[in-house]
Structure formats: structure tokens, C-alpha cells
Amino acid sequence: MEEDYIKLIFGLKLKQIRTDKNLSLLGLSKLSGLSKSYLNEIENGKKYPKPDKIAILSEKLDVPYDQMVSLKLDKNLAPIGDILQSKILKEIPLELFGIKESNLIDIVANAPAKVNAFISTIIEIAQNYNFSRESFYLASVRSFQEANNNYFEDLEQSVLKFAEAYHIDLNETITSKDLEEVLVEEYGYTIDVNELSKYEALGNLRSMFVPKTKTLLLANEIDEAQRTFIYAKELAYNFLDIKERLFTFPWIKFDTFDQVLNNFYASYFAGALIIPSEKMKAQLNTIFEKDTFDAHLFLNAIEGFNASPESFYQRLTNILPKAYNIQNLFFLRFTHSANSERFYLKKELHLSHQQSPHANETNEHYCRRWVSIKMLKDISNSKSEHVFDMQISNYENDGMKYLVLSSATKDPFRDNQYRSISVGLLINKQLQRKLNFLNDPKIKSKNVGVTCERCAIMDCEVREVAPVFLNKKAKNEKLESIVQALNAKFS
Template sequence: LEEAAVSFRQQFGEQYQCTATTPISRRTLETILQEVYGYVIDTTLIQEHPELGKYRTVFFQGKQPRLLINPALYERQARFLLARELGYQFLGLTERSTTSTPDQIQSFQQILNDFKAAYFAGAVLMPRTAVLDDLQRFFNLPTWDPRPLEQMLTAYHVTPEMLLYRFSELIPQFFGIKLHFLRFHHTRGSRTYQLIKQLNMNRLLVPSGIGLHEHHCRRWLSIRLLQELEEHITEQAVQNLTMDDVPAGVQMSEFLDSRDRFLCIGFARPLVLSPNVNSSVIVGFRVDAELKNIIRFMDDPAIPQRIINETCERCPLTAEQCQMRAVTPVLLEAQQHERERKVTLDRLKAMFRAERNS
């Protein structure tokens, strides 16, 4: 897929003025779809049908394929979706989702092809060589500085999700670092933080299954960024926000029991198609002897340090030790009561056994 993205730029670069390093404009992507693949691109129909407002795109197959794009999207989101559409065509992927986000999954091949097209889009918009150079310069910084990350959002004209997901594709292979990628959603005014997406390469304790109805630790960077966003951004500011206004955050997280440490970097922003919903994305790196050799700013004392746990329901910290607790540790208390019952039963069994043998 990386080589396919390179081939795409080589094949169309001269004719459409998109070299191996220059950003590809939305207009260029639309023109290639129209002139090479015969597409009709519509940016009004979704708006005219409010019931379709949750979709980013809708695709109709035919002699002249038709792609509906939601006009409420940020420009850089529309750009990614156009690049993904080119991925389906350039890679010859026919079994695919026709709506974004898809309403239903018909087969594993559909999932695989959707993944391939999305990967291709990211690789076309954020060329491997350029991103690796940017990452190397970022990792070589002696102290933490969010500006290079924020400058990458602007230079590649992408969202935080696109940028960090691209990191997750390249960093493990080219820097030898395992990482995790987490995306959380939070409805403004609520106390619920929902884990939407995860890629977990470094054995991070993420209670996504057992924790569906539990409260994730409020000290995680993912949740801290969402809380800070809700505290500091007004409704008017949400409407005027651009992707260039999204600040990057950092945290060194240490698990309470295992003492495993993770350097986490991420962003939080409002969602454009989901009113009152904020989203955070982070990548985290397990701290070991090798990480310091790769990320020079890892030990910067200016980076916030936090002791974290899995969920509030499982955490032994007292209210005095953690003022961010969302609920009481009911599961931890239940486990303690279970252990106490077992100890009592074992003691009684031993006592009765001794009486029988006397």
C-alpha cells in the first residue's frame, strides 16, 4: 500500500501537478476522480436530505459513479475521503462500504478493502518519506515542544486522527517502537467517556470489554484532554474552530500497580457531524531503555507526570489520594469481600477437618 501510494503520485504527478512531496489539493483529487474514473461529485444532496446528515459520504455505483460528500465536513476531512475514494479505484477494490460510516458489514473482504483504501489515502496525503523526516526531527528535540505536531497538521492539511493514525502505521516499522492508539468520545455536559477505537501493540491495560459500563481513570491523557477542552472552549468557539487551532498535549503515565510507564501524546477537538460531542486521540509509547535513545525529550521535567489506573471501580486510591474519582471502587470492594469470604470458609473447613480427625 505504501508503494501503491508512491506509484499513484508518480503516475498522476506530472499531469496534475502533485509531486512526491507537495500536498495534493482537494480540487486535484476531485479532478482525478472526474477525469480518470468518470465520477460525479455532489456536495449538496446530503444537505438537502437531513436524514442523511450523519454520513460523511454516500457512494452510488454505476456507469458514472456518484459520490455525495457532506458539506458540513472540514475541508481536510473531505480531502481524505476523496483520497480514499481514489484508493478504491486505483487499487481495484470493488467489495466496499457505500456509506461512511458504514451501516452494515457484509463480509470480511469489505472490511479489508475499506482498510486498504483508508491506508492508501493516508499514505497519499502524508507521504512516508516526508512524515519520517518530520518524526525524526520531532523525536530529536531535547525538550517537549508541541509546535512541530501542530505544524504537521497544517503542512499535511489533515485532522489529528489522520496524523496520529499515520504515526501508528510508520513508527513501529521504522523506529522499532511499539505503541498504542486510543480514541475517546465525550458528550459535553455528561460524565461518560467512551472508548471508540484502539490499536494496542504494547500490552496497555485497556478494559474495553469488561469496562463498557465502568469509568475509565480520569487521569489518562485521553480524558484529561477532553476535560480541558470542555472547560476552556465556548459554544461560539466550537463553531469557529479550525484544525489549526487544536493544541497538542503530553503526559507521562505510570500505572499504580505494575509501575509500567507510557509517554502519551495527543489532541482533543469537537466533532463536526456530532453536536455536543468532543473527541480525543492519543498515541502512547511504553517506556524502556531503548525509548530514551529514540525520543530525546522523554525525560523533560516539564512533561506532566500522572499515576493512573484502569477504572475507578477497580482502583484502591482513597478520595484523599485522588480527587478525580468518578465513582466508588465497587468492583475492588467486591473482590475484597470475596477474598474475605474465601478465607473464612477455608478457616472453617480446616477447623472442622481437625475436629473430625481428633
């Protein structure tokens, strides 16, 4: 048990016992003969008293010595003990957000009842929504991305240093062969493309790294772009000297938050290597300078890199905020099964603020007017490998409009499974300055909502269910109006 935890628990217990007996710090000081400043440090988890001092406090407060030194907390403080004992404060690198662990401990020590109520609320919400440890870690990484506008200059510079060290021309298309040579020759990797496919139960597992023998196992179903991305991530782990890492892609299990964070770092490095910043900006400049949107030019930009459409859209979320000061944007990834009416938002990112199209955990029906949803329907009814469309989404309730670009592709590992990737850009003066084609009359505009249950568009031709939440709100407002009228009548 860590010394800091023991100090804090003793301090919390002492403070609770003191306040239960209606004693001030000064009062306890007079009663025990211990200085007020000393007692204050004990209650704030800064000091742990020696046995003779504990004996004095035990006698004067009329609390058994064993109860005083026990690490067991009563039900009022138990949730705080659980979260402290879980080491969650140690697992999450709070310094990434400019927070010191000591600051949190001070908050806990100074207002245990309020912190307890807050923690209990968070735990209850998490339980009700099946909020897992994985979800918590992913939310933490996402918040870290958002706090930095999803741009990390140190990783961008690391890619440039890597390219220089291994004579990789970032103006040319990066191939898996280019990266495999570095993995094998520089880092001693052995690559096996047959083993994983022998095990049907592994499903969509694309790669597995065995550190003891530096063996990288690859599924033979992966395409060239996926292979290149996996190689680039492995190079990131080695070039950035990352020790705490995940060993499968997608991951199966993790032990620490650092593994999840480092997985993000490696993915960012891979994206920046395969889709270099300068090359992408040159292509975007050509697209943005035109008075009308050239879909072929945009699709050629995607195909100009040895990367999936998802990697390209992810890279947009790095480049647009930094290079063009377009910081109000969102990224969404949906999945969908053919012949199904369910759509699942599996990944999202919001920069600057929480934009309207965000995930919900209450099984509500996402707006069918979203281009993200339309793309999934289109590709599930076609034989295309990649479909693209765009629209201006007008959220009347919020008073905001977004230019949304969306692509949909087949899932290469699952039959009749599809995914759509979308980037939405808030239409404001900054976007109008940067995108000359924004007034292109060919770009469709649609009024949209978030979910059918909360949507006020009454004549929607693709509505799945009635606006039950709005109907309930209208009913309550009518009841309130009648009650106010009766109050006025009989007052």
C-alpha cells in the first residue's frame, strides 16, 4: 500500500471523526495538545502521525486505536477509497492535461463529502451505460487529442527525422516494401504472413507482435495499405523508443493507460509518415482554391497515398486545425450491417466544442438525413468498394451549419459489413475564407437533427420513430401553462 494513500486515508478519517463531533481544528488542537498546523497537515494527507500521537487522538476523540489506523472507510467515504486504491490516478498521466496529482488529493482532502458525491455519481452513470475501463481510457485519449487540436509537432518532426535517417522520400508514395526493409534490416524483425490465418477464431485480427523473437504475424487478408500502416506503427514503437505498448491490432487487451496512449502516438506517427503534411497540404490547396468542389480531385488526393480513406480523413483532422486554422470540426466513424436499420457510431472526435452529431448510449435512432448514414445505405446497395458524397448539414436547433465530407467502404474482414468515415467543418467566416468552393450551388443542403427521438423536423421522409422526447417536453410545457393559469385565476 502506498505511503501517500495511507496518509490520505488517515487524514480523511480524522477529519470525518472531528466534524462528526462538531470540533473545529482549533478545538481538536486544544483537546489533544497537538498544534493546529500539525493537525491540518494530517487531515490534508501531508503527514502521518507517530503511534504516540495517534494514541492521544484516539483517547481524546473516544475512538478505538485500531479503528483510527484501519484503512477501511465507512460507506460515506468508501467510493473515494475505491478510486484511490484502484491506482487510477497513477495510471492516467495527469500531467498531459497540466494537472498535478497532489492538486487532486488536496481537493479530496478538503471536500471529501462533495468529492464522494461526485465520484458516486460518475460510477453510477458508468454502470448504467456499461462504461468500461476501455471506454474511460479512450475518452481520456480523445480529450487529450482535443486539448491539443489533434496536432502534435514533436511527432511530425520525428517523422521528418525518421525519413532523413532512412533516406525515405516523403514526396513519393510510401510502400510496405520500403518500411519492411527498415523493420527487418534495422530492427531485426521476422515477418510471418501465414500463421494467423490458420486460426478462424482470431476473426478480424490483423497483426500480432511477439517481442521475445521480434516476430510480426500478419493476416494474409490485409491489403497493401493496411500492411503499410501496420509496418509504420511498428517503426514508430521502435524509432520513438516506446516500451509500454499493445501487441495486437486491433488490440485484445491492455494493462495500463500508457499502452493506450502510446498506441495513439504510434498511429499518429504512422499516419504522418504515410500521408506527409507538406504533400497533403499541396493537394488541399488545389482543392480549396477552386470555385466549385471537384470530387474527382478530392478522391484522387485520397488515392494518391498508400492509405485507407479512414487514414486520410484522420489526417485531415491533424492538418486542417494547424495549417488552415479550421479548428471547429468533428470526425465520425459509423459501422453498419447490410439489411439492417441499425447504425453504430464507433469512433468520434470533436475539436473546439462538442458538435451536434455525437454518440448516444440510449439506443436512439441517429438522424437518417446525415450523409454518413446515406453513404452506408448507398454502398450496401451497390458493388462499389468506395463511395463518396458531401452535404451542408443545417442543425436548426443549434443554429449551426457544417460542411460534411463522407466516404463509405466495405469492411475487408467481415462479409456484408460496411463503415463510413466523415469529417464535418463548421461553416463560419474562417471556413469561408479558406474554402473558395463553399458557395458552390451543387453542394446539397439539408436540415438535420441528432436523433429521431429529439428531432423537430415533422415532415421528415426518413424518420424512424416519433420525436418522443420533444412530445414529452411539449406535454410538460402545456401542463405547466395550465397550472400557471389556474394559479393566476384563483390567486
